[in-house]
Amino acid sequence: MSKSVKKSDLPVHLARRYLEPGPIVLISSAWQGETNIMTLGWHTILEFAPSLIGCMISAGNHSFELVRRSGECVINLPTTRLTDSVVGIGNTSGNEIDKFAHFGLTPETSARVAAPRIGECHAHFECRLYDDAMVERYNFFIFEIVKAQAPTRPKHPETLHYTGEGVFMVAGKVISRRRLFKPEMLV
């Protein structure tokens, strides 16, 4: 995905199209002039309206404090074009390197949050902290997605899904069973 590809606004509840299948995402954050990026595989959609997503961001990550203090982040969706960068980002620390510079990624200005989005990613979901009640005990942040952007095509990008042990499943074919759904279930 070239960063020059035009991305369009998406209704925020349609974040589920990209995030519910369970891809590895890149969380970008900023606080007091510092930015960072981390990989995240532990997330789940929680609600459509407001558009809520829960993310387990371990306190051991340098990003934890940036997200906690700013109350914001961007969830960026990488595809297989970024596989080695995704692995590199997950195996280095923002304590030691500037991840945007080190991995040649472009910090782009976000629309609704101060955290920069990652230009090379397929889609972006700008988030504000909605509920921190589970942060203390589980490092579990509940964010509201306040802005969603993705290109019109491909609708189903080749995302990475982590299985542990250094191994990823890559998003495969797409099948529709739309005819078997009740109309009210077709959100």
Added chain:
Amino acid sequence: MSKSVKKSDLPVHLARRYLEPGPIVLISSAWQGETNIMTLGWHTILEFAPSLIGCMISAGNHSFELVRRSGECVINLPTTRLTDSVVGIGNTSGNEIDKFAHFGLTPETSARVAAPRIGECHAHFECRLYDDAMVERYNFFIFEIVKAQAPTRPKHPETLHYTGEGVFMVAGKVISRRRLFKPEMLV
């Protein structure tokens, strides 16, 4: 996946191998002689030890009360062999039908919980309610996986990943980047 395939015990923290990639799962539950099955796509791993998983089970589901009252469930992993049953289960209610009977699925006795597992599924994760602090507000159950079982092969089954609108992404190829990981990151 024939139900006659032998499944072996798996260390509970390795549930992440199957669940972190984000598949649709089937939740089976039981309470006072009644059983039910529901589809679930909104889940995330939360911790390795104890092996915790968070699941958003909407209160509108018939399974909600069975899970809430029993404090137990089984997370079963279906593959593409069960696609139409998965869709059928998600588009019917346990208020109206016996889902095991209606979809020809086999309730098997679980090892650690009263809820039956679904014989035709690839893997089974028996769960006990660990923390209900987020159930009232978000229908978000935090379970501890107390028993995990899966066949030795295939290690990466053809799972279903829901994107909304009646469309699924099917698990595709598997790629390793193990050589790029720090040893301590290879959980």
